[in-house]
Amino acid sequence: MRRVITFLLGFSLLYAANIDRQIRASQTKLQLTKRQIQGVNTKLAKLARDIRSLTKDLKKIDAKLQTLNVLIQSAQEKYQHQIAEYNQTKEQITQLTTKEKKLQQELILLISNSFAKSLLLTSMQNPTEEDLVKEEILKSIQFYEDERLKKVSKEYRKTKEALEKKQKHLKDLERSIATYLTNKAELEQLKKRKKKSLALLKKKQKRYDQEKNDLLAQQRELAATLKRLQIIKESQRSARAGKGVKVKKYEQSYKKLRTLRYTGPKTIPPLDKFIITKRYGIYKDPIYNIEIPNENIELKPLLPNAKVRNVLNGKIVLAKWTPHLRNVVVVKHNGGLYTIYAYIDKLSPYVKKGRRIKKGYVLGRVNTKLIFEVTKNNAHINPLDLIRVK
Numbered sequence: 001m002r003r004v005i006t007f008l009l010g011f012s013l014l015y016a017a018n019i020d021r022q023i024r025a026s027q028t029k030l031q032l033t034k035r036q037i038q039g040v041n042t043k044l045a046k047l048a049r050d051i052r053s054l055t056k057d058l059k060k061i062d063a064k065l066q067t068l069n070v071l072i073q074s075a076q077e078k079y080q081h082q083i084a085e086y087n088q089t090k091e092q093i094t095q096l097t098t099k100e101k102k103l104q105q106e107l108i109l110l111i112s113n114s115f116a117k118s119l120l121l122t123s124m125q126n127p128t129e130e131d132l133v134k135e136e137i138l139k140s141i142q143f144y145e146d147e148r149l150k151k152v153s154k155e156y157r158k159t160k161e162a163l164e165k166k167q168k169h170l171k172d173l174e175r176s177i178a179t180y181l182t183n184k185a186e187l188e189q190l191k192k193r194k195k196k197s198l199a200l201l202k203k204k205q206k207r208y209d210q211e212k213n214d215l216l217a218q219q220r221e222l223a224a225t226l227k228r229l230q231i232i233k234e235s236q237r238s239a240r241a242g243k244g245v246k247v248k249k250y251e252q253s254y255k256k257l258r259t260l261r262y263t264g265p266k267t268i269p270p271l272d273k274f275i276i277t278k279r280y281g282i283y284k285d286p287i288y289n290i291e292i293p294n295e296n297i298e299l300k301p302l303l304p305n306a307k308v309r310n311v312l313n314g315k316i317v318l319a320k321w322t323p324h325l326r327n328v329v330v331v332k333h334n335g336g337l338y339t340i341y342a343y344i345d346k347l348s349p350y351v352k353k354g355r356r357i358k359k360g361y362v363l364g365r366v367n368t369k370l371i372f373e374v375t376k377n378n379a380h381i382n383p384l385d386l387i388r389v390k
Contacts, residue, residue: 042277044215047208054201061194068187075180082180086173089166096163103156110149212292214324219295221324222340222373257282257293260376262385267311268360269387270341270372273302276389277369280382296340296373297383301366308344308370310361311387312337319351325371329363335376339386342371 278298282291310331317338318330327344329351344364351363374381 043211047204047211050204051208054197058197061190065190068183071183072187079180082173082177089170093166096159096166100159100163103152103159106152107156110152217324221322225328226375257295258379260379260381262381266388267386268309269389270309270311271299271301271306271370274299295380296371299370299372304367305365308341308363308366310357310359310363311339313359316351316353316355316357319347319353327364338375340373343369
């Protein structure tokens with residue numbers, strides 16, 4: 001019975017440990033996915049969105065251009081024929097309109113003459129022999145004119161119908177010609193739009209490549225600086241010295257980015273008022289589909305000439321100007337912890353190598369951005385784990 005209880009207890013402990021591992025793995029996967037979705041570099045992410053949007057727009061333009069080209073090619077020969085037919089129809093309408101007016105005038109004259117003769121014939125009372133002769137002549141004339149009236153009326157109706165038919169045909173031709181010209185104008189506009197979009201895409205692509213190359217150059221210079229100082233170098237001595245700093249390994253293993261998690265008390269941020277424009281972690285490049293490690297964070301000051309503050313008591317081990325990082329300051333703290341401040345526009349007068357400084361000491365001033373990095377032994381720490389962010 002005791003063995004059974006021991007077995008069940010051991011099994012339950014193993015099961016619980018397995019559950020803990022699954023929970024940690026799930027949390028790790030969620031965090032990594034969230035970072036990849038959100039991106040850690042806002043400039044690159046925005047440029048990538050713009051590039052994808054422009055590429056998508058260009059595909060739509062190409063599809064529309066193809067459709068319009070087919071429509072225009074099929075209507076081009078027809079268009080020349082329609083123009084000739086349009087001019088001919090307009091001329092025919094002019095002729096029919098003139099004919100219609102003449103027939104109308106003739107009808108009016110015939111009707112008025114017929115009416116006058118009818119009045120004359122009905123007004124004869126007690127006619128003489130001469131009157132009877134005149135009456136017969138008038139009747140003959142009236143018969144002839146009635147026949148002429150019927151013929152003119154029939155011709156007038158045919159002319160009017162032909163005129164209406166030609167006018168309708170003319171409107172159909174106008175609509176067809178207008179559609180062709182509209183398509184042609186739209187084609188030219190789309191060509192201009194495509195040219196403009198291609199130029200903008202090229203410009204965005206160039207800026208994207210420049211930002212990416214600057215980021216990589218910045219990381220290379222920081223890495224080289226740290227390597228020269230032997231900050232990221234694992235040794236038994238630094239490991240023993242680090243017992244006072246509470247850190248633990250992340251479960252996730254970033255490509256070329258070994259990370260320790262800081263679990264000690266939070267400290268002040270290097271800037272008073274700022275926004276985070278680049279986060280720590282792996283940036284998934286959506287354009288080239290490669291992973292770029294961000295070993296630091298980038299802060300944008302919200303005030304001009306902002307003060308850069310030392311975040312923990314320590315000793316300055318580097319303070320110098322570099323081509324890619326402007327002024328760089330590296331401070332060594334207790335427990336083998338180092339903080340790196342880059343892109344400082346102007347250093348404070350007493351910031352010198354070997355000087356011991358307190359938390360809050362002003363290292364210099366920045367206007368555009370501050371790069372802030374934290375390391376311990378041969379690994380990095382997410383700076384946002386160390387500092388308080390409002």
